[in-house]
Amino acid sequence: xxxxxxxxDALNAVVKIDIVAEDYQEKVNxxxxxxxxxxDIPGFRKGQVPIGMIKKQHGRSILMDEVxxxxxxxxxxxxxxxxxxxxxxPLPRLQETFNWDAETLSFEFELGLIPEFTVxxxxxxxxxxxKIIATEELLDEEMKNIQLxxxxxxxxxxxxxxANVTGTFVNEAKEINKKGTxxxxxxxxxxNEKKVIGAKVGAVIALDTKKLFEDAHxxxxxxxxxxxxxHDLDITVSxxxxxxxxxxPADLDKELFDKLFADGSVSNATELRNKIKEDAENQxxxxxxxxxxxxxxxxxxxxxxxxxxxxFLKKWLxxxxxxxxxxxxxxxxxxxxxxxxxxxxxxxxxxxxxxIKIDHAELGTxxxxxxxxxxxxxxxxxxxxxxxxxxxGRVLQNKEEAQKLQAQLISQKLLTFYKENMSFKTKELSYQxxxxxxxx
Numbered sequence: 001x002x003x004x005x006x007x008x009d010a011l012n013a014v015v016k017i018d019i020v021a022e023d024y025q026e027k028v029n030x031x032x033x034x035x036x037x038x039x040d041i042p043g044f045r046k047g048q049v050p051i052g053m054i055k056k057q058h059g060r061s062i063l064m065d066e067v068x069x070x071x072x073x074x075x076x077x078x079x080x081x082x083x084x085x086x087x088x089x090p091l092p093r094l095q096e097t098f099n100w101d102a103e104t105l106s107f108e109f110e111l112g113l114i115p116e117f118t119v120x121x122x123x124x125x126x127x128x129x130x131k132i133i134a135t136e137e138l139l140d141e142e143m144k145n146i147q148l149x150x151x152x153x154x155x156x157x158x159x160x161x162x163a164n165v166t167g168t169f170v171n172e173a174k175e176i177n178k179k180g181t182x183x184x185x186x187x188x189x190x191x192n193e194k195k196v197i198g199a200k201v202g203a204v205i206a207l208d209t210k211k212l213f214e215d216a217h218x219x220x221x222x223x224x225x226x227x228x229x230x231h232d233l234d235i236t237v238s239x240x241x242x243x244x245x246x247x248x249p250a251d252l253d254k255e256l257f258d259k260l261f262a263d264g265s266v267s268n269a270t271e272l273r274n275k276i277k278e279d280a281e282n283q284x285x286x287x288x289x290x291x292x293x294x295x296x297x298x299x300x301x302x303x304x305x306x307x308x309x310x311x312f313l314k315k316w317l318x319x320x321x322x323x324x325x326x327x328x329x330x331x332x333x334x335x336x337x338x339x340x341x342x343x344x345x346x347x348x349x350x351x352x353x354x355x356i357k358i359d360h361a362e363l364g365t366x367x368x369x370x371x372x373x374x375x376x377x378x379x380x381x382x383x384x385x386x387x388x389x390x391x392x393g394r395v396l397q398n399k400e401e402a403q404k405l406q407a408q409l410i411s412q413k414l415l416t417f418y419k420e421n422m423s424f425k426t427k428e429l430s431y432q433x434x435x436x437x438x439x440x
Contacts, residue, residue, distance in 0.1 A: 088316035112312035129424035132284035147249035180222035
């Protein structure tokens with residue numbers, strides 16, 4: 001066997017593999033002998049069929065199978081020993097004059113090579129890092145919400161401005177069918193309030209989603225639509241009124257504080273307000289970090305210049321899926337995935353050059369932390385270590401879930417790396433200002 005490589009250019013190469021009979025004949029002969037032992041052909045005793053007949057019936061298919069296995073193994077070994085970094089998979093070149101009876105069987109494979117490039121983390125144009133603060137207005141609103149949440153509830157015959165109304169939102173076209181509760185006075189504008197005030201249980205009210213609430217994210221949770229959908233959502237939903245209540249706010253006293261924090265960490269209104277601020281800004285930080293990671297991704301893709309073996313990748317995409325693609329379909333698929341591919345290469349280079357990696361033990365610890373947070377949301381604040389280990393073990397056995405957690409952990413590590421190695425332009429603003437600026 002002889003393997004050679006021709007570099008077409010910096011991004012494309014062709015590997016040629018020449019195979020001769022001595023590379024495969026022994027294995028082929030053994031398989032033919034095995035076939036002969038098992039062959040059951042009328043007119044011959046079992047195991048006594050002439051080897052010539054076996055070769056005539058099965059020789060070519062056995063030869064092709066063994067050569068293909070040898071090709072795959074040899075090509076993989078060659079790529080590994082030569083440390084060739086490729087994109088996609090090697091593509092066999094079709095040869096119209098190929099002859100399986102030739103003394104030397106020659107095969108050629110096209111390769112798309114990963115380009116050489118450098119990642120510049122420092123640049124004149126800085127990425128914006130948002131610091132989202134909890135405003136006094138937000139804290140006032142949350143204090144009020146807590147008092148209402150733990151206040152005394154009474155039923156009403158019809159909706160008034162300060163009533164809580166519960167019902168089901170429906171829009172068949174958008175497959176919306178979700179139960180939700182909101183305060184009538186939270187509706188944006190007198191026109192919307194008038195539709196609800198005076199309504200009784202059983203009433204069906206048509207509500208337009210555009211600007212229904214001042215904060216569009218309120219509607220996001222009520223309707224159960226995605227964050228991306230809610231900003232451009234302009235539809236009519238039917239709201240079937242099912243319950244009307246009024247809540248007398250709870251007093252800001254020890255009884256309320258103990259309900260909220262059984263550990264006694266909050267004993268007065270000021271401490272409660274500070275706790276709300278801390279929790280809110282921790283949540284805002286998570287959103288700010290995700291936005292920063294997205295912005296850094298865009299920045300690196302935009303500012304890290306390199307060429308890709310586009311023609312090769314389009315050809316590979318045309319044959320890589322279950323269903324073959326036309327040339328136009330493969331081009332469209334390449335255009336759609338090019339930015340993602342570029343960032344994968346950039347991310348891979350950053351991780352390799354800076355030894356950013358995760359091991360199984362680290363992934364297990366991260367999984368347990370994730371599970372602990374999930375359990376806390378359902379009131380289990382102190383799960384036992386044994387229980388966490390068992391749940392984490394089951395989660396990580398699920399390949400899809402394990403990959404999802406691994407991706408989250410890698411993103412977390414990369415974000416830490418970016419914060420330590422890049423300079424950002426810091427901007428402080430409220431949550432509402434953040435959503436308006438980032439998701440406009």
